[in-house]
Amino acid sequence: MVTNKLNLPKEKIDRARELAKNICAPVLDFIDAHTTVTVERATLRLLGADGVSTEGAPVPNLVVDALRDKMSEGAAVWYANALVQTGLEQGELDRRIAEGFNIATLPMGDRQKAKELAAALARRQFSRIDANRAYRESKLEEFKGRSHSPLLYLIVATGNIYEDVKQAQAAALAGADVIAVIRTTAQSLLDYVPYGPTTEGFGGTYATQENFRIMRQALDEVMEREQRYIYQTNYASGLCMPEIAAMGALERLDMMLNDSMYGILFRDINMYRTFVDQRFSRMINAYSGIIINTGEDNYLTTSDAFEKAYTVLASQFLNERFAYAAGLKPWQMGLGHAFEMDPSIENGILYELAQAQMAREIFPEHPLKYMPPTKHMSGDIFKGLVMDNMFNFVSKATGQGIHLLGMLTEAIHTPFMMDRHIAVETALYVMNGIESIMDEIEFRPDGLIVRRAHEVLDRTLGFMEEVERIGLMESIEKAMFADISRSRTGGKGFEGIVEKGEGYFNPVESMLERSLGLA
């Protein structure tokens, strides 16, 4: 239970939510009217399309590329039509597609029959997702009370899935509740998802469905041994955001990095594309019981954490609004923020405490995702370890939900095994030592912490009013988020957006909207 210590006015918080609604509304209208190549590919994946050509092109890509001029009808009906027309088993059809068979050469037969088949295929995959969700829930129930609070989150990033498995198991044994496999540099810019197990990556490992499966199995082993649920995490972001969400749903991932604007700002992906993709991916996450993690923390790497704190809160409101619009529940919204203020600021740690407590009180049911210092970490690993532990302190004290453990070597390399070990040991020490601290502490009503939180909320309202006035897309063009400017038609993936036609058909979308109560 969150107790309020900052006395933030409820009217202001409600006002911010109302602004978020107004800001997102026009964007949501655009989203409704459009699909994208990756939304269609994710749909095919959720009809069970699978396989890859000898050149490495996945079957969903081959299908969507072949259907380019029929995209406004949706790919599902054409894929199902191919099954009806050829009379082949799905696996066999996929194999032929991988070998070069172009399904667009087949005439449309009985459209209604194709639609029914597509819906039946989707139901089959959905029942697999239902089973995954039920399994997760039963294990969480079985191991109730065994996880840390906040959940301790560690990344692995060797580039080699088999090496990742070793490190992930060690990390989970050491105490991590959540394991994220960082993706390889630039995967977010690939307009397809690589296939199979992979052993080569830079700064991370390819997200492939097979890699997901391998890691899942390894983490389940540790889970049984430790009698503690181990959450598996990856990145539903980049040009294949919805497809990765689909793969995660099928392989029982538990969390997904999934932001409504990160791709636009930090990967220069087109904004229309990102907005459409995030909605579809979030519906999949919502349905699968996956917790999303949003990326506000990244803003603080390009703009100043003290000055621009209000942009983080504003973005949390927007991410929350987009999440509701995709059927996510508050318990699935791991809104992001970070401990990134310049360590030389006097009382800086108190300002961090104010920010974290403010987020906690404004989003009481959300499992906030709190990021450690990164930008101001340096080669001085000893000082860095102290910074990480001030962060650990603030996180525990303010009851954050998902705690990314800071690495003393953040400025140097992706984590070594011993870096993680030190991180877990020290965090457990701090967190255990202050377990009940907030039951003991109140803030002075006119003190620095309370005043700072009120000030950030006020500035957030002013900022959101400005964004409402000029529009979200325009605000992004004007570099109002993260000090980064992106144009509407610029960025990658713009050509992959298609307006839905009259007869657009997508059984996956309809099933998601129906079961999430969005229809």
Next chain:
Amino acid sequence: MAHIIRPYGDTMDDGKVQLSFSLPVPAGSRALEAARRIALAWGFHEAEVVHMAPMSDEFTFFVVYAATQHGIDWDTVEGDRDDSEKPMTMDEINAFIRAHIGRKVVVVGACTGFDAHTVGIDAIMNMKGYNHHYGLERYEMIEAHNLGAQVPNETLIDYAEAHNADAILVSQVVTQKNSHVHNLTEFIELLEAKGERGRFICIAGGPRISNKLAAKIGFDAGFGHGTYAEDVATFIVKKMVQEGRK
């Protein structure tokens, strides 16, 4: 007389160092001895394992204090650059350009390849700069073009040609699997293939970039951690004048 130096713990020449590392063995008395032995194998004559902790069934973490007799001759050591050479200030640089070059100096920069880190190149080039040191855009006598991150080497080179750049700045932050070395090498090879290496002053930068590394790859200079715009600008304008580029 050689001036031999060794690590200093609490008495001159005690040679004391602190180490931490992990070994792929289960914790226990054999692991403890293995950690000690491995430190001795590295040339330490004394090693004490002060901390051992299991990280999993197969891996163990150690903290070791050790002492070495090895030393080196301080007088033979050369740094990555001459610390006594101080950079000029922004005003001095503008004045220097007016006096010796007589026109704006054109600098084009980007973080290239798949590397998406802009903060470093922005710190050097953008108006705002970094740590209260203005970036090149702020310099009256410098025309700075920052192309951002994830820029292909070809694009950067084409842009530099089109804008008649005097200097090209390449930022590389990700170094895993030596991707920075590959990317920087490709940049130089592309320029050479076009016969244009001599046309530009080429500078590499990033937290793991040293002057030596950059020079080895074929750049004119490399700048690492803690660099400010004035360091780079000073180098460029001095080099231009030295080489009679106008």
